Amino acid sequence: MEDINTPAETVVGPSVKIQGDLNSEGNIRIQGQVAGTVNTSQSVHVSEGAKISADVAAGNAIISGEVQGNMKISGNLILQATARVTGDISCAVLRVEDGAQYTGKCTMNGSASPAPAAPMEKKSKSAEPEPEK
Amino acid sequence: MYYYILDPQNIGEKAFEERQIALQGYLAEFKINGEMGRVTPLRSIQSLVETASERGVKTLVACGTDETFNLMLSYLQGRDFTIGFIPLNDSSYLAKIFGLKNLYNSVKTLAARRVVKIDLATVAKSYFVSYLEFGIASSKIKDLSWWSSIKTLSAPSQQLSVRIDNSYVMNLNCLGGIVANTRSTSSESETIANPTDGFLDLLVIEKLNKYQVIKYKEAILQGQLEKIPGTSVIKCRKLEFLEPEGFPLTISGRVITKLPATVEVIQKRLRVIVGKDRTF
Numbered sequence: 001m002e003d004i005n006t007p008a009e010t011v012v013g014p015s016v017k018i019q020g021d022l023n024s025e026g027n028i029r030i031q032g033q034v035a036g037t038v039n040t041s042q043s044v045h046v047s048e049g050a051k052i053s054a055d056v057a058a059g060n061a062i063i064s065g066e067v068q069g070n071m072k073i074s075g076n077l078i079l080q081a082t083a084r085v086t087g088d089i090s091c092a093v094l095r096v097e098d099g100a101q102y103t104g105k106c107t108m109n110g111s112a113s114p115a116p117a118a119p120m121e122k123k124s125k126s127a128e129p130e131p132e133k
Numbered sequence: 134m135y136y137y138i139l140d141p142q143n144i145g146e147k148a149f150e151e152r153q154i155a156l157q158g159y160l161a162e163f164k165i166n167g168e169m170g171r172v173t174p175l176r177s178i179q180s181l182v183e184t185a186s187e188r189g190v191k192t193l194v195a196c197g198t199d200e201t202f203n204l205m206l207s208y209l210q211g212r213d214f215t216i217g218f219i220p221l222n223d224s225s226y227l228a229k230i231f232g233l234k235n236l237y238n239s240v241k242t243l244a245a246r247r248v249v250k251i252d253l254a255t256v257a258k259s260y261f262v263s264y265l266e267f268g269i270a271s272s273k274i275k276d277l278s279w280w281s282s283i284k285t286l287s288a289p290s291q292q293l294s295v296r297i298d299n300s301y302v303m304n305l306n307c308l309g310g311i312v313a314n315t316r317s318t319s320s321e322s323e324t325i326a327n328p329t330d331g332f333l334d335l336l337v338i339e340k341l342n343k344y345q346v347i348k349y350k351e352a353i354l355q356g357q358l359e360k361i362p363g364t365s366v367i368k369c370r371k372l373e374f375l376e377p378e379g380f381p382l383t384i385s386g387r388v389i390t391k392l393p394a395t396v397e398v399i400q401k402r403l404r405v406i407v408g409k410d411r412t413f
Contacts (some may be wrong), residue, residue: 011359011364012365026368027322
C-alpha cells in the first residue's frame, strides 16, 4: 500500500472551491470543497471540514470530512470518526472508526492486501516442554 | 558567437562601469569575447535581441539584473538561442537558481558551457523561468518592516477564479500566490518548482493572522508558500486566470499582464548555460 502519510502533491486549501474534474498523478489532500470528480491512482485525504460532492476514484483514501458521491477505491479506505459519507463504496479493505457516519452500499473486492495486523509470535519448538514419557 | 546585452538599469552608474570593465577583462581571459550591445534610451533590449537574431547569433547573454534576463526572454518570441546570464548586481535571484556566484564565476560558467534544457513558462506572449506572482507578492513585502508587513499581509482576501488544465475551475478566496516554474530552492528531487518536470506549480495562500505573518514572512519572500498551513498546491500545465478582470500578474515586481490571462508551460524549451551549483 502506498504510504498515505507522504506529502500530497495536490492540496486544496480550506477556502478553495473546485468545480470540475480534479485529476492528479500523486496524492491529493482536500481541505476545501470539490464538486465534480476526483481521480488519482495514489491516495486521497479528505480532511475534517472538507466537503466533496463528487465521485472519487483513488488507490487509497482517508476520509475525515464530508463526501457525497460514489467512491471506488482499489486499496484501503479509512473512514475516520468525523467522516460523513453518503454514496456507494467499492474498496478492497475498509476500516470504519467509531463515530463515522456512512449511508450507501458497500462492495468489497478483497484482492488487495489487508491492513497490516500485529505480527504473531512463532513459538519455537525448543521452548516448549517435552511431555514426559 | 556570443552576443552580450549589457543593461545598466537598476545598477548604480559607477558600479556598472566598474563591472563592465571587469567583465570585458574576464571575457578576454576565458576567450569568449563577442559582440556587446548596451541598452540605452534609444536601444532597447527588444531591439538588441532583434539585432542578435539578424546576425545569426547562437548564444545570447543577458548582463545586468534579473529584470534584464526576464525582459530578454520576453522578446525571444520563439527564436532559437542558447541563453546565458551574467548578473551585474549582488542580489540576483536567478543567479542562485543558475548557480552563478559572482561575476568571475559567471564568466567561467559561460566559458564551460554546461547547457541544460529547462521548462519555459509563457504568459501574455512573454516568458519566465522563475515565478509569477499575484495578490500579495514577495516584492511588495521585501523591504517592509514587521509592522508594515503585518498591515500589508492582513489585507482583505482577493476573490479569484482560475481554470486548470481545461479540467476544473478553482474559486479562490486568497491573499495571493505564485505560479512557479523554478525558484532558488528548486532541486531535481523537489516536487514543487522543478523546472525539468514539465509542470507549473500554483501555490495559493489564504488570509494570515499576525502570528502567521511573523512566522512565515521569510517563506513568502522565498516563494516557499507550501510551508504555510492551508496553502493550496496544484500541479498543472495550463492555468487560465479568469476573474477579476484587470487584476495584475507580476514577475519580480513588474506587471506582466492583467486578467484574463493564460499561463502555460513549454516543456524543456529553453537551453540555458548553468553552473554546477545550480539548484535543479
